[in-house]
Amino acid sequence: MANSFPFESIYSIQGVLLAPFVAVGLALFLLGFYILLFGLVVYFLCVRHTGAKRKLHLWWMTTLFVLSLSSALMDMGLEIHTSALGFQTATTQDLDPLLDWVTINLSNIVLNFLPCILYALASCIADMILPYRLFVLWDSVRPIIFIVAMLVLFLTNAVGFVGGVTYAVGCFPNQPLSVFIKGADIITGYFIANAINTFLLTFIIAGRIWWLSREPRRLMGREVDRRYNRIIAMVVESGLLYSASVVVHVSTRQSLSTLGFPLNLSGLVYLMVGIAPTLIILRTSLGLTESAIPDSRMISTLRFGEPPAATEAGQSSDLRTVGFQQGPLGGSDDLEAHKVERSEMSTP
Structure with a gap:
């Protein structure tokens, strides 16, 4: 196989040790953080969360955790084993064991194929949260928004599935190199499309939350304004974390000539697809989003001052009721479902 990179660059001691050390080290760090995060989410959902959708949240978080953890562990195992063979190649100058593993070993093909499929499934689970938020936020155009978002995400993940199958087929020795490429x-295009979709949907949701929160912020001052800004920042942060990890991964895949050795950061993306939504649910369980809503006993009714002239003339005064309805989802979904309702009540 023709290669534009010299043997000493890719299969040097530095090349076969530094790349897996960076990739596996970062993945293990995120893995430990994710395990702690998931444990806290399960604890707070079971102990402190009283929402009607607790079981749905637990199912989402548990499924994401299993899929993300499985794909990341398989990817790290593949990376370590391939690096061990690369180290052997660098020390003995014998390419045969590495070529046998890469080209004709069924275990290598399976370990290349399964993480991609598990990641696509985890991405589907995580993507279900975004259309549901859009469904909650838009009353008048709910079917249109939901169908369009689901269609885009379905097509994106279908492309990822096709890419994973094509990549696995290209690993077989009887297939031409063009299939593998x-x-x-x-898969690279799927990563990019997934990052763009998540980025755009996240900012659409954050913008809608900002639009719906204009009235409460205007009526209740700076403190509520700051709290709503924290919620919006939290929603944007969740999308940016995942999108940034995908951008970094794709950049390292395309910059082999600059680095001088292959750096595989797939494990970070596999873990981040579960970490981003889990982080939001944890903050919700800690009451961060609920703190953005003032005590309903204090704001259930707001009676504006009545001018004396209007009272003497028997004119009706306005009683405006500001009610916050809790949405079906916890976390940022609680905020997203809050709606400001006004009712004009005439007093005799």
Whole structure:
């Protein structure tokens, strides 16, 4: 196989040790953080969360955790084993064991294929949260928004599945190299499309929350304004964390000539697809989002001052009721479902 990179660059001691040390080290760090995060979420959902959708949240978080953890562990195992063979190649100058593992070993093909499929499934679970938020936020155009978002996300994940299958087929020794390259290109495009979708949907949701919160912020001052800004920042942060990890991963995949050795950061993306939504649910369980809503006993009714002239003339005064309805989802969804209702009540 022709290669534009010299043997000493990729299969040097530095190349076969530094790349897995960075990739596996970062993945293990995120893995420990994710395990702690997931444990806290399960604890607070079971102990402190009283919302009607607790079981749905637990199912989402548990499924994401299992899929993300499985794909990341398989990817790290593949990275370590391949690096061990690369180290052997660098010390003995014998490419045969590494080539046998990469080209004709069924275990290598399975370990390349399964993490991609598990990641696509985890991405589907995480993506279900975004259309549901859009469904909660838009009353008048709910079906249109929900169908369009689901269609875009379904097509994106379908592309990822096709890319994973093509990549796995290209690993077989009887397949031409073009199939392998095409599969890798499809997976790269899937990563980019997934990052763009998450980024755009997150900012649409944050913008809608800002729009719906204008009235409460105007009526209740700076403190409520700061709290709503924290909620909006939290929603944006969740999308940026995942999108940034995808951008970094794709950049390292495309910059082999600059680095001088292959750096695989797939494990970070596999873990981040579960960490981002789990982080929001944890903050929700800690009451961070609920703190953005003042005590309903204090704001259930707001009676504006009545001019004396209007009272003497028997004119009706306005009683405006500001009610915050809790949405079906916890976390940022609680805020997203809050709506400001006004009722004009005439007093005799």
